[in-house]
Amino acid sequence: MKSRWLSMTAAAVFMVAAAGQASADENIDLAKKSGCLACHGIDKKVVGPGWTDISAKYKGDAGARASLIEKVAKGGKGNWTEVTGGVPMPPYSPRVSDENIAKLVDFILTL
Numbered sequence: 001m002k003s004r005w006l007s008m009t010a011a012a013v014f015m016v017a018a019a020g021q022a023s024a025d026e027n028i029d030l031a032k033k034s035g036c037l038a039c040h041g042i043d044k045k046v047v048g049p050g051w052t053d054i055s056a057k058y059k060g061d062a063g064a065r066a067s068l069i070e071k072v073a074k075g076g077k078g079n080w081t082e083v084t085g086g087v088p089m090p091p092y093s094p095r096v097s098d099e100n101i102a103k104l105v106d107f108i109l110t111l
């Protein structure tokens with residue numbers, strides 16, 4: 001039973017890799033390099049909300065991807081005041097390329 005589950009997992013990992021998506025490690029490296037992890041834990045609040053909390057908040061919200069990309073590019077506050085006490089998210093464009101901002105938001109939404 002367990003080994004069957006493991007081989008299914010391995011197959012799923014292989015399919016994701018074969019589809020050419022960045023691995024979780026690459027995304028975490030990109031987040032580190034971009035400075036995001038100074039304020040965000042993957043699954044816990046630091047200064048900003050934990051990324052798994054962000055993903056949970058926007059689950060099923062079709063417009064979330066575009067508005068989160070804009071928020072990371074331009075900065076802003078107001079969506080997490082009860083968690084952050086009103087600290088703003090800094091603007092990241094053009095320090096981080098639009099392509100990498102989109103990659104980071106896509107990664108966060110998969111968490």
Ligand code: HEC
Pocket residue numbers: 031034035036037038039040047048049054068071072076077078079080081084086087088089090092096104105108
């Ligand atoms: C100086 C601290 C800081 C850094 C560095 C930082 N963030 Fe944030 N981030 C915040 C805060 C504070 C919020 C909450 C903003 C709010 O209340 O709407 C936030 C919110 C967010 C949100 C949710 C936005 C929303 O409207 O719900 C995303 C997505 C996000 N950050 C991604 C990133 C990414 C990607 C990086 C790196 C490129 C990054 N953050 C770097 C502080 C930071």
